[in-house]
Amino acid sequence: MESLALMAGRPRKAEPEVALAAAMSAFWEKGYEGTSMSDLTEATGLHKASLYKTFGDKHQLFVSALKLYFSKTAQAQKVSRSGEDSPIKAIKKSVTSTIDQCAEGKGCLAVNSLIEVAPFDPEIDRILKQFRQRLENQLARLVEEAKERQQIPASINTNEAVRLITVFLHGLSANMAAGMKVSKARTLLHDQLDLVLLPKKKFKRT
Amino acid sequence: MESLALMAGRPRKAEPEVALAAAMSAFWEKGYEGTSMSDLTEATGLHKASLYKTFGDKHQLFVSALKLYFSKTAQAQKVSRSGEDSPIKAIKKSVTSTIDQCAEGKGCLAVNSLIEVAPFDPEIDRILKQFRQRLENQLARLVEEAKERQQIPASINTNEAVRLITVFLHGLSANMAAGMKVSKARTLLHDQLDLVLLPKKKFKRT
Numbered sequence: 001m002e003s004l005a006l007m008a009g010r011p012r013k014a015e016p017e018v019a020l021a022a023a024m025s026a027f028w029e030k031g032y033e034g035t036s037m038s039d040l041t042e043a044t045g046l047h048k049a050s051l052y053k054t055f056g057d058k059h060q061l062f063v064s065a066l067k068l069y070f071s072k073t074a075q076a077q078k079v080s081r082s083g084e085d086s087p088i089k090a091i092k093k094s095v096t097s098t099i100d101q102c103a104e105g106k107g108c109l110a111v112n113s114l115i116e117v118a119p120f121d122p123e124i125d126r127i128l129k130q131f132r133q134r135l136e137n138q139l140a141r142l143v144e145e146a147k148e149r150q151q152i153p154a155s156i157n158t159n160e161a162v163r164l165i166t167v168f169l170h171g172l173s174a175n176m177a178a179g180m181k182v183s184k185a186r187t188l189l190h191d192q193l194d195l196v197l198l199p200k201k202k203f204k205r206t
Numbered sequence: 207m208e209s210l211a212l213m214a215g216r217p218r219k220a221e222p223e224v225a226l227a228a229a230m231s232a233f234w235e236k237g238y239e240g241t242s243m244s245d246l247t248e249a250t251g252l253h254k255a256s257l258y259k260t261f262g263d264k265h266q267l268f269v270s271a272l273k274l275y276f277s278k279t280a281q282a283q284k285v286s287r288s289g290e291d292s293p294i295k296a297i298k299k300s301v302t303s304t305i306d307q308c309a310e311g312k313g314c315l316a317v318n319s320l321i322e323v324a325p326f327d328p329e330i331d332r333i334l335k336q337f338r339q340r341l342e343n344q345l346a347r348l349v350e351e352a353k354e355r356q357q358i359p360a361s362i363n364t365n366e367a368v369r370l371i372t373v374f375l376h377g378l379s380a381n382m383a384a385g386m387k388v389s390k391a392r393t394l395l396h397d398q399l400d401l402v403l404l405p406k407k408k409f410k411r412t
Binding site: 111 | 385
């Protein structure tokens, strides 16, 4: 991660946004517990006093970083949908963009926080749940549209399909944090989408 | 978590094993970074000097705790297979036992460590990879057996099926760490198994 202290000539007004993005990267890289205040001052190029003044304590800075992460994700979702008429293609683009985002850091900051922070922190838990609900609702709307357009069988249970996709994404994120390549993750994701969004044959077990 | 200091009358010989189990629970509950030496002395009922003498430093104690966790998992896998003639039933019992183990703590200690520790710790990364390989090999053997017995279609790709099941288990673990109920996790897991182990119909997209 590049220290902002090394960067020159940036417009003064942009500083808090740029510092927040750097803090987000630090938390993404090292986890909440693993990121010290000195990691944060180094990453942002701000002194401790300025950090506190601008963002509050480490916890408040983490909340802001998580919200920035979510706005990046929401933006990527919007891009997936815009200019894409086919709902099934929009689903593929949307979940693939999630995987690509995981590849930028150590897995997905939201999934990492689900394990590391949410069990002990009701505020983070609430923010993560709200965000996941919003993503699941978007995905559910696309699945419904795909059913209406007969791109996928009407017999598919929308809520179940969405859950099977998102839980799988969380599993991929954990594997990507530990080094799974983005190309491998994309292949598995597309296998999973085909499983979830195509009908099953009857098969008589012996 | 019950402090061992509160327990009386246990046989002296069992102490290191009992202390290690208590340390494992502490790491499972709070994560590697989140567990302090004073958490470990409290959980095990041992003084810091005794802990160091018996198990080495925090990192070595964590390695031993992780190995204990894996031997518990391997034992549960063995039980799933013994007395179970049907490979498909053995697969279901085996992955269900993984979920049940996640429900004992904050998700699965191995998946938590995949995210929190493995990216920064080559030794833990290596131990986790070895263990996952062993579990995947066991699952692959069962999938092959189920194909031979015509319990599942011969067309299923064994390695792909195993990967889709294990990645999904990792995702469930992350959700269970953040509070998903074991009953919900079991339902989703069985949905996923049905998707992975039953054949797909042809479906013509419009």
